Amino acid sequence: MEEIIKLNKDKSDKNFEKLLSEDLSNRKFKEGEIATGVVSKIGKKFVFVDLGLKSEGAIPIEEFVLSKEIDNIKVGSKLDILLERIEHPKTGDVVVSREKARKAHAWKKMERAYENKEQVKGVIISKCKGGFVVDVESCLCFLPGSQIDIRPLKNIDHLMQVPQKFECVKLDKKRGNIVLSRKEIIMKERNRDRDKIIEKIKVGDVVEGIVKNLTDWGAFIDIQGVDALLHITDCSWDRINRPSELFSIGQNVKAIVTKIEEGTKKISLGIKQMTEDPYLKAINNYEIGKNYSATVSKITDYGCFAKLELGLEGLIHQSELSWTKKNIHPGKVLATSQKIQVQIIEKDIEKRRLSLSYKNTLVNPWDQFMKDYKQNDDAEGTIKNINDYAVFVSIKDSELDGMIHYKDLDWSEKESELEKYKKNQLIKFKILEINQKKERIRLGIKQLSKDPFEFFSDKKISDVITVVVDGSSKNGIYVNTVNKNFTFFIKKNQLAKDVENQRPTRFARGDKVDVMITELSKEKRSVTLSIKSLEEQESKEAVKKYGSTDSGAKLADILGPILKKKKPKAKK
Secondary structure, eight states: HHHHHHHHEEEEEEHHHHHHHHHHHHTTTTTTTEEEEEEEEOOOSEEEEEOOSSSOOEEHHHHHTTOOOTTTTOTTTEEEEEEEESSSSSTTBBBEHHHHHHHHHHHHHHHHHHHHEEEEEEEEEEETTEEEEEEEETTEEEGGGGGGGGSOOOOGGBBBBBBBEEEEEEETTTTEEEEEESHHHHHHHHHHHHHHHTOOOOTOEEEEEEEEEEOEEEEEEEEEEEEEEEGGGOOOSSSSOOOGGOOOOTTTEEEEEEEOOTOOOEEEEGGGGGSOOHHHHHHOOOOOOEEEEEEEEEESSSEEEEEEEETEEEEGGGTOSSSOOOOOOOOTTTTTTTTEEEEEEEEEEEEEOOOEEEEEGGGOHHHHHHOOOTTHHHHEEEEEEEOSSSSEEEESSSSSSEEGGGGTTTTTTTTTGGOOOTOOOOOEEEEEEETTTTTTTEESSGGGGGOOOGGGTOTTTTTEEEEEEEETTTTEEEEEEETTTTTTEEGGGGSSSSGGGOOOGGGOOOEEEEEEEEEHHHHHHHEEEEEEHHHEEEHHHHHHOOEEEOOOHHHHHHHHHHHHHOOOOOOO
């Protein structure tokens, strides 16, 4: 009997499980989805929710305390919860979560907001690396530091724990990341307000604003919350270096609207346009070619600006600063605020351009030099520079420089002569050429002395001259003219007619030797000397005078006395 009862009980349990499974399957509960339950009991630690399953779900009461829902729920209240597990493998209980349900709701809401670019409300709860954490209905999002405001904020304590509007700019479902921006909300609100204000403004209107920011190239003016640009060129008719010379931050200014861009709606302002251009009146008071007083107002790399009067300013180009200093920086010639005389050399009313000259008001050093010096005058100066081919000299009592080519240093015309001179050395010279058109002065030192080549002015080929031995080498000897202004080299094969006598060692320093001129070019200033040619000529003359070699007499016997007389003394 007991066995029959036990068998019936097992059958009934199986039937119950079967019916329960069918019931649950009909209700279509799925783990990980949100379901609606009814609060069945509120305890000290848990809130129990009935989902119609075989057991109730228990939710920690802290989830309701943190979300401040504990005061609004009671037995019988309906709640959306997340069904995590229909049956726990160990306890068999239903596992549910109210917090996760709220987060799931918030995530879906954020997805809709991202797709539709809708605003969401949240609270900045804490700082993190690179930005801040924002709580949007229990959904934690990231707010980059660059997206807090349209301009950098040093302190955002006034924004913490205060409800703010944000826009979802990035959403990564796989990683569960949401990026917000408060800056986008501010920009859109500002643009809406800006458009309303700009609709009321048109070109030519005079507006009032406050100087908001200053840069080197302009000032930003706040007009009822709209930023407008006052460019440096529109600040004043006078030239200024930077807007801070005229304005300060927070200053109230009046300006005229000069331009509104169609696409960007950027507003450009002008203050100088509110008054008449003084240039148009003042320019008629000045004539080209005349000198006037002016004050240097600005110095640049290409020249200086000088003010003639209020609103009238001209440019002194670098080329008009000095007669002699061509590539010097303008700041080394003139200084800001310096009072000078200038000459009007060009005026263009249409382009509002005035060209001035400073050097034209000064004495032209070339004119003065032409009065003080003439060609072939002697002068002196200081060596300014030396290069590979010339010496450059600053001429005394003049702003001009002259050049001495190495060929004009000495009559030898050797480059090595450059080594004899040093920078800042005081020297004397002769002025060889003055070319004002090309701005060139050629000087010479060798011209201070007589040209030694004049010694050969009355000489010709085959003439005999006396020279002095200066030295010797294995290839020949060095000789000078008697006045030692010229040095010549006589090759070894030209030292004697006989080969055995062509020894450089035969000659000693200081010996006087008669030589024949075999080559002479006055244009090239070149001379070739030979002892051999002289001996050969003397032999011919002796033979002609004393007899012929056909008479049977020996040539040595005939010419002996003559050659002995003419033979130079050799150092033993």
